[in-house]
Amino acid sequence: MAEGKPTKPDLAAVRAQIDGIDREIQALITERALFARQVGRAKGKLAAAIDYYRPEREAQVLRRVVDRNDGPLSDDVLVRLFREIMSACLAQQEPLKVGYLGPEGTFSQQAVHKHFGHSAHGLPLASVEEVFDEVASGAADFGVVPVENSSQGTIQSTLDLFLTSPLMICGEVELRVHQYLMSRTGRIEDIERIYSHGLSLAQCKNWLRQHLPLAEKLPVASNAEGARRARNADDAAAIAGESAGRVYGLKVVAGPIEDRGDNTTRFLVIGRAAFPPSGHDRTSLLVSIHDQPGALYRILEPLARHGISMDRIESRPAHGALWQYAFFIEVTGHVEESPLKDALAEIDAFAGDVRVLGSYPVAVP
Amino acid sequence: MAEGKPTKPDLAAVRAQIDGIDREIQALITERALFARQVGRAKGKLAAAIDYYRPEREAQVLRRVVDRNDGPLSDDVLVRLFREIMSACLAQQEPLKVGYLGPEGTFSQQAVHKHFGHSAHGLPLASVEEVFDEVASGAADFGVVPVENSSQGTIQSTLDLFLTSPLMICGEVELRVHQYLMSRTGRIEDIERIYSHGLSLAQCKNWLRQHLPLAEKLPVASNAEGARRARNADDAAAIAGESAGRVYGLKVVAGPIEDRGDNTTRFLVIGRAAFPPSGHDRTSLLVSIHDQPGALYRILEPLARHGISMDRIESRPAHGALWQYAFFIEVTGHVEESPLKDALAEIDAFAGDVRVLGSYPVAVP
Structure with missing residues (x-):
């Protein structure tokens, strides 16, 4: 069907099909939520999420989702949808409380949402130490702390907290960042200036030396800012995530172009068990x-x-x-x-x- | 089943049931994505999301979800899941680009995610004017701009931009905020001090005058900060959203206690059609x-x-x-x-x- 010959579909008929599918999806999600209540009611009454959250079980469910997937949706989109469904089913009584290094809007918050879904309650805290403290005291069920990123390498200060803390590591979350060279025209031969955050320019140094040795490298405050500037001239380009370029209507010239393929920020999930x-x-x-x-x-x-x-x-x-x-x-x-x-x-x-x-x-x- | 007599369920059997449900949900979401491609392929090849995004259709789908819902999941959780499913199906080729008043982590970004789902690409911008500009130029498909909140009333500066802009209003988004009085003991008679953001204290003035006229009102930097302080003493309480209190282990004393029931920030979705x-x-x-x-x-x-x-x-x-x-x-x-x-x-x-x-x-x- 997806790869069939392009014909103008009957919109009303397709929408009726989708409506039927939605009805079934809803019935299944509801049934799933009822089964989740059964799991959560092992002790007679419905328990708080922390009492029946099982990271190993969630990982198994998600791996099966990936194994079954033949498209058209990407693995990470489906994993995200299933995380949200599990997160909603789990949060029926008392949602998970997850501490992270605030403020809201940081990569750490993204990591919380990626791992626990949006039905968990994120708790922005002032420091990684405070995340440890809140989990240790039970005010938070889990914490999400950065442990490694491409710019700083291992975050030693986070590791050191384990020296004196009794907390356990219960999971890991990876946020991947890929760098793309993008410009208005999409032609590498037009590029004379490249805007990007200094860190991103550094991450792509080898590629740039090889492919654009003469272009001017101009560090700006953020990759998004670089993308914004690059859209104003044919001889300018930006290095940024694909989505930032998309947002500013840039075309991909090349990418991923980061020198190390594993340009990732890694977080640990900490808990008490x-x-x-x-x-x-x-x-x-x-x-x-x-x-x-x-x-x-x-x-x-x-x-x-x-x-x-x-x-x-x-x-x-x-x-x-x-x-x-x-x-x-x-x-x-x-x-x-x-x-x-x-x-x-x-x-x-x-x-x-x-x-x-x-x-x-x-x-x- | 949900309301049946509490017995210890056979965990393995329940999980096997859930696995079967997940398989069906995945098959249906995949089928839905394929149908969405048919809709998006009206012009022969798969179109960008903006070419087949239909807000009126999405609203109809979501209203049906609410109409059908008999629990146990709440209406807003189900609406959120279906928004995400629609968002993922729509974003298969070229996701929607949505400008908003940045930075990331603001209420405006929340409004973008609430309305368009996480598969849309949010574009944080420096001002509401810039949101209008980016939508007008086509760099963003839509914009989300605040138009009214409980603290400021109508945001006149946003309305004024319509005087000189040809853009259309294509939707509205409401973020509701309820205030709760919460404390460690959960007993109103213990309360001698109340911590909260000044604005939140003002929003609950009448209720406080009536029920706790003698308690000291102590404005702090944020509601979350108030909740954090209130957990340290039996005579302290906080006014905050329920989730902030939950995060700090507070019990609800009373709520919602805001003087006006419609404590909401409202956003308009702007577009070109x-x-x-x-x-x-x-x-x-x-x-x-x-x-x-x-x-x-x-x-x-x-x-x-x-x-x-x-x-x-x-x-x-x-x-x-x-x-x-x-x-x-x-x-x-x-x-x-x-x-x-x-x-x-x-x-x-x-x-x-x-x-x-x-x-x-x-x-x-």
């Missing part, structure tokens, strides 16, 4: 090394022997007295499942101390 | 009165005679040379339908000039 495996998980470990030669090696050896892939390792000065270094390590797998479970059991307790910060579903796009 | 009737419409008129006695009366008389209810009238100094006053008038009905059509035809052209700013669906909650 651990959750079961989702089938595709990641685990964050905080390893404190006793001050003796080869200690780190002895910690890592069982992981390597069990074939566990390590996604990241960061060393931090530890705050305690018994050791001198702490390492944040991220590995593939869940602490309740082999091979990670076995590997952790074999780590030599004499070499150091391994604290599991959390096992959580790998981010769904 | 007029749209057909939705069945429940409102029309904005800009009336310029020639300088002669009884002119306004002669304009209003046919409206009254045809039984058309007038929702609002605002006088503004006109900018043109031929008249001395301009009035913004909002009436019930659509210009293409009786009785408004007949009434407009009978207005004495000698008395003044009536410009139809737009007929548009009355806001769906």
Whole structure:
């Protein structure tokens, strides 16, 4: 039907079809909400969302949505719609309360909405410390804190909070940012000036050196501002997200053009409890090394022997007295499942101390 | 099922049911997207959203959703889900571009998302004038501009832009704000201090005079800040939206307590074209009165005679040379339908000039 021969459709007939579909969708969403109440009523009366929110289950549902998808809607649009449906079903009694680094309108708020849907209640807070505090005290059910972005790399100050906090990591959220070179004419040979935020210009340095070595690079306050300026002249271009260019009627000259393909801001979801495996998980470990030669090696050896892939390792000065270094390590797998479970059991307790910060579903796009 | 006797449900069985429902919902959303492509392909190839976006049709779909709804989800949650589904189906080729008064995170952005869904591309702009300009130039498909709020009343500067702009009004969006008195204990007799934004305190003045005349009123920077402070003592309370109180673990003492029940910020959607009737419409008129006695009366008389209810009238100094006053008038009905059509035809052209700013669906909650 989508790829059929273009004929003028009978608008009224198509709309009647859509009306029938909407009726069915509504009936199903309603049925889903009633089933969600059953899940939430395990204790006799309808519970608060925090009592029956299951991140591993949500991740499984969303992965199935992606697996089933054959278009025409994109995976991320469908994932977003299903997140919203789950979010609405979950929020029937007492919605999730999620703290984040405010003010409203920041990337952190976007991450909250992306992960928990719009039926959760976001709580803008003044600092990442306050997000930890509010979750620890129970005022917030979860918190969303930035842990890595392309401009700053790992946000050490966030990691350091885990050194003294008992909170767990329950999830991760990734916001992807792609850079496009765009202009009014869409022709690379017209471009003599490129407007963009300084950070974005830096992210595309290699590409620019290779393709537009002579063009003037003009840093402006934001990528959107760059796109706005670029629409006024044929010899100007902007580097910005695709949507900013679209908004200003620019044509894509090239993109994505960022030098590293993984231009992403990553957030961790923090909470007070651990959750079961989702089938595709990641685990964050905080390893404190006793001050003796080869200690780190002895910690890592069982992981390597069990074939566990390590996604990241960061060393931090530890705050305690018994050791001198702490390492944040991220590995593939869940602490309740082999091979990670076995590997952790074999780590030599004499070499150091391994604290599991959390096992959580790998981010769904 | 929802109201059945509380028994411990078989979690795995309920989840299997939900999985089946999700599969059906996904199949239906996909089918809906394919039908939307048919509508959008009227001209042979898939058109940009602006070419087949129909506000009157969306309003009809949403009203049907509300009519059909018997719970357990609330009307506004279902309306939001369907707006998102429509927004996603519409955005398959070239999403709607919607200008608004920035920055991101403002009520105006919320209004854009509420009305157009998250698949539309919002364009934060520096001023309401710029929103008009961007829509007029075609850089944005629509604009969303605030026209009335409880604190300022009518925003005259927005209305004045219509005096010199050829743009049409294509819709209205209402964001409702309710005020609640909330405290840690939830008991009114404990309250000796009330924290809230000054504006919110003013909005609840009568209620407070009547119920808590002796309590100290303490204005703070925001309602959220008030809620934050109120959680620290038993004798403190806050006035804020319900969600802010929920976030800080406060109990509702009373509410809604705002003196006027319609504590709403209203936005107009502006565009370049007029749209057909939705069945429940409102029309904005800009009336310029020639300088002669009884002119306004002669304009209003046919409206009254045809039984058309007038929702609002605002006088503004006109900018043109031929008249001395301009009035913004909002009436019930659509210009293409009786009785408004007949009434407009009978207005004495000698008395003044009536410009139809737009007929548009009355806001769906």
